[in-house]
Structures are given as C-alpha cells and as structure tokens.
Amino acid sequence: MMQFSETPLLPLHHEISSYSNNVTMNKNPFHRTRPLTGFPTQKAIGGFGDANCMEQLLVHCANAIESNDATLAQQILWVLNNIATPDGDSNQRLTCGFLRALIARAAKIGTCKMLTAMAQSNTNLTLHTHKFSVVELASFVDLTPWHRFGFTAANAVISEAIEGFSVVHIVDLSSTHCMQFPTLIDLIANRPEGPPFIKLTVAGATADVPPVLDLSYEELGSKLMKFARSRNVGLEFRVIPSSWSDGYASLIDQLVSGDRKLGVGEGEALIINCHMMLHSIPEETFRTLFLKAIRGLEPTIVVLVDEDADFTSNNLVCRLRSAFNYLWIPYDTVDTFFQRGSKQRQWYEADICWKIENVIANEGLQRVERLEPKSKWVQRMRNAEFRAVPFSEEAVSEVKSMLDDYAAGWGLKKEEDDLVLSWKGHNVVFATAWLPA
Structure with missing residues (x-):
C-alpha cells in the first residue's frame, strides 16, 4: 500500500549530494543536458524510486520552471526522466505523467527555451x-467502480425519488456520455405501476475532454432511445449546447423558459444529475449562480457525484502536491486488472495523463480540472438552500453489492448523509443527494 506523508521539502542538494557524479548519458529527451556535480549514477538512480522523493523532485522542478531557472529545471528533469519510466511501476508511471506535464507547462510559458525545444522535439510527450465507441466506453467505465459507484448510488436514489411520477425529466451533467442511464432504464422498466416516460436533457460535453466518444450526441441519443424501446420505456433525448465556462447559463435559460419542449413541465419529476462535471465551472460566482438557478426550479432531487480532492490552488506547487497525492490511486488500481503493455491500459493511463497535464500545465479557462473536496460542495449546497438526503439502506446495499465485483482494496464509507468510495482507505469519489430546503 502506498503511503504519502506531508514530508517537508528538503534542499535539492540534500537529496542528491550522497550520489556519485560519474554519469553515463543515455539517449533520452535530455541527452544534451550535462548533469550537475552530485547527480546520481544510473545505478544510484534507483534510490529515487520512493514516492515521497519523486514528489519532492517534481516540486523542485516546478519551482525552477516558475522562477525561470532553466539550468536547474533541466538537471532535475534529467533525473526524473531516468527514474520515471512510462512502463515502470505505478510510482514511476505517475511521476512520468507529471514530468510530461511540467515540460508542457514550460513549453507554454516559453521562458525556458531549451525545455520548449525538448517538448516540441520529443514525440514521447x-x-x-482514444476515441471510444459506445460499447468500448461502457466496458471502460466498468473497469473500476470510479464511475460505477456514482452511477449505482445516483440510480438508487433517483428510482426512489420518482415513485408515483408518470413523467420524469432528467437534466444530465455528466462526463461519461450518458453511460449511467441504461442501468437506470433497466431499474425502472419493471415498476409495478409501469415505467415513467423519461425526458432526458443533456448538456453537450466538451469534445476534447476525455473520455472521448467517436460519435455525435445525436447518434448517442438514437442508440439510447432504441435501448429504452427494447425495455418498453418511452424516452425523449435532447442535447442543449451549453458550456461549463459560464456556469451552464444557456441550459438554465432554456429550462426556465416557457418553451414546453425544453422547459420543465407541470407535474413532472425534475432530476438534476451532476456526475463529475460541476467542478469544471471556473469561478465561484458562476457555481453559486448555477446552484441558485437550480434551486429556483424546485427539483425533485439533485444528485452530486464528484472526486474528493482539491485542485483549485492558484499556487502551482500546492496544486502539484494535491494532484500527486490523489492521482496515485488510479495508477495503483490499474495494476489489479490490466497487464503491462495492453492497449486498454494505455487508453486508461492516457486519460489520467490528460488530467495531470490539465491541472499542471494550464491556467484560466484551459484548466477545467478544478476538483474540490466534498466538504466544500456540501457547504455550497447548503448555502444555496438545499438540504442533504441520506441514502437508504437499500441504496447502500446496492453499492456494496456492486463493489463485490472489484478488487479487495475498494471500500465504502458513510459520512453523515453521504457515501464515499475509497481505495485502501483513501477517499476517491463522493456521492450526495439533495432536496430544496
């Protein structure tokens, strides 16, 4: 089990001074860089394999890049390049992702010309x-409970909330392209009083944020409606072009409009389903306005599922530390179900690398990965005049049963009214449900 401590940042010379300077340069992206006196031999490089040491090297490198110390940055990157192999153990692969992200940041800043040239010339960076088919994506999200946990918890509470309604309007803000809903359709298809008619309104996901589909949302909707018909469930599917960058303002406008096609109809159950997308809203003001607008719609229930981490700091080093101490989890879990070198593992880890690069290399609206801990979202929902709804024993039982399909390291925590997915005791994803107060 990997453990990460809040080890104080040591001076760089303290970490490397005990190593020999007799270095044989290999052919690598940093072959032009001559290591400084005191940098390790190839044999001694193995001593840097500890996760805490790798984290500190990354922090030193980030500080060097931010202070435009190209020489120091290049030397640290040389060490990192030799210890952080893309096909090594989970620590090495995690660090390789951050190495790639730091070089991308240096290239974007453009102040370290040598690093910019390296980034442009090295195709390994x-x-x-991967662009997924619907079948591939469905299999992909089933690999771990990372998404299935939220799907299972949300579907359980939604199916309970819509009892007695003949029409259900679901507004979906999801990063997984409606992969949640076949299971929900199956869940309600055999309702004793007959299944409700479902109006599914989807905010079109950003095209370049993984996982990426190889078909349009219109094609996706057609497939989903066909599936619903096979279960004798009526389904309407709508896509509203809307962006997280303005807090989904156009989506809200159309929901509150008098347009009977898109607006919320009288007597309908209104479900707001938020699965790992609200954190992309870039400003606190927009997040507040979005929740207040949703509150004004008097929804039947709001489900909020997201990753339990904090990527919001404006300080690069703080952000790097937080991301490093959270994103080791998917690298650690992947070894439980993928063999080294498999195509599927490459797809899985490429998506994690995209997230790392977005957190480290980007600022402003380009940085969409702005995760916040559960406590922050709980307070924000309360401020917007929502009250938490506890998950029923049946819902908890369904989540526990789902986790039985996976490796023993996965666990479930109950924190007040909320559910939290954990890996080896570390919080991963939280699920919360809310009613208007």
Whole structure:
C-alpha cells in the first residue's frame, strides 16, 4: 500500500549530494543536458524510486520552471526522466505523467527555451487519447467502480425519488456520455405501476475532454432511445449546447423558459444529475449562480457525484502536491486488472495523463480540472438552500453489492448523509443527494 506523508521539502542538494557524479548519458529527451556535480549514477538512480522523493523532485522542478531557472529545471528533469519510466511501476508511471506535464507547462510559458525545444522535439510527450465507441466506453467505465459507484448510488436514489411520477425529466451533467442511464432504464422498466416516460436533457460535453466518444450526441441519443424501446420505456433525448465556462447559463435559460419542449413541465419529476462535471465551472460566482438557478426550479432531487480532492490552488506547487497525492490511486488500481503493455491500459493511463497535464500545465479557462473536496460542495449546497438526503439502506446495499465485483482494496464509507468510495482507505469519489430546503 502506498503511503504519502506531508514530508517537508528538503534542499535539492540534500537529496542528491550522497550520489556519485560519474554519469553515463543515455539517449533520452535530455541527452544534451550535462548533469550537475552530485547527480546520481544510473545505478544510484534507483534510490529515487520512493514516492515521497519523486514528489519532492517534481516540486523542485516546478519551482525552477516558475522562477525561470532553466539550468536547474533541466538537471532535475534529467533525473526524473531516468527514474520515471512510462512502463515502470505505478510510482514511476505517475511521476512520468507529471514530468510530461511540467515540460508542457514550460513549453507554454516559453521562458525556458531549451525545455520548449525538448517538448516540441520529443514525440514521447504527445498524448494520444482514444476515441471510444459506445460499447468500448461502457466496458471502460466498468473497469473500476470510479464511475460505477456514482452511477449505482445516483440510480438508487433517483428510482426512489420518482415513485408515483408518470413523467420524469432528467437534466444530465455528466462526463461519461450518458453511460449511467441504461442501468437506470433497466431499474425502472419493471415498476409495478409501469415505467415513467423519461425526458432526458443533456448538456453537450466538451469534445476534447476525455473520455472521448467517436460519435455525435445525436447518434448517442438514437442508440439510447432504441435501448429504452427494447425495455418498453418511452424516452425523449435532447442535447442543449451549453458550456461549463459560464456556469451552464444557456441550459438554465432554456429550462426556465416557457418553451414546453425544453422547459420543465407541470407535474413532472425534475432530476438534476451532476456526475463529475460541476467542478469544471471556473469561478465561484458562476457555481453559486448555477446552484441558485437550480434551486429556483424546485427539483425533485439533485444528485452530486464528484472526486474528493482539491485542485483549485492558484499556487502551482500546492496544486502539484494535491494532484500527486490523489492521482496515485488510479495508477495503483490499474495494476489489479490490466497487464503491462495492453492497449486498454494505455487508453486508461492516457486519460489520467490528460488530467495531470490539465491541472499542471494550464491556467484560466484551459484548466477545467478544478476538483474540490466534498466538504466544500456540501457547504455550497447548503448555502444555496438545499438540504442533504441520506441514502437508504437499500441504496447502500446496492453499492456494496456492486463493489463485490472489484478488487479487495475498494471500500465504502458513510459520512453523515453521504457515501464515499475509497481505495485502501483513501477517499476517491463522493456521492450526495439533495432536496430544496
């Protein structure tokens, strides 16, 4: 089990001074860089394999890049390049992702010309995210409970909330392209009083944020409606072009409009389903306005599922530390179900690398990964005049049963009214449900 401590940042010379300076340069992206006196031999490089040491090297490198110390940055990157192999253990692969992200940041800043040239000349730094078919994506999200936990918890509370309604309007803000809903359709298809008619309104996801689909949302909607018909469930599917960058303002406008096609109809159950997308809203003002607008719609229930971490700091080093001490989890879990070198593992880790690069290399609206801890969202929902709804024993039982399909390291925590997915005791994803207060 990997453990990460809040180790104080040591001076760089303290970490490397005990190593020999007799270095044989290999052919690598940093072959032009001559290591400073005191940098390790190839044999001694193995001593840097500890996760805490790798984290400190990354922090030193980030500080060097931010202070435009190109010489120091290049020397640290040389060490990192030799210890952080893309096909090594989970620590090494995690660090390789951050190495790639730091070089991308240096290239974007443009102040370290040598690093910029390295980034442009090294094809190994290019991210290749896979475009999934619907079948591939469905299998992909089933690999771990990372998404299935939220799907299962949300579907359980939604199915309970819509009892007695003949029409259900679901507004979906999800990063997984409606992969949640086949299971929900199956869940309600055999309702004793007959299944409700479902109006599904989807905010179109950003095209370049993984996972990426290889078909349009219109094609996706057609497939989903066909599936619903096979279960004797009526389904309307709508996509509203809307952006997280303005807090989904156009989506809200159309929901509150008098347009009977898009607006919320009288007597309908209104479900707001937020699965790992609200954190992309870039400003606190927009987040507050979005929740207040949703509150004004008097929804039947709001489900909020997201990753339990904090990527919001404006300080690069703080952000790097937080991301490093959270994103070791998917690298650690992937070894439980993928063999080294498999195509599926490459797809999985490319998506994690995209997230790392977005957190580290980008600022402003380009940085969409702005995760916040559960406590922050709980307070924000309360401020917007929502009250938490506890998950029923049946819902908890369903989540526990789902986790039985996965490795023993996955666990479930109950924190007040909320559910939290954990890996080896570390919080991963939280699920919360809310009613208008």
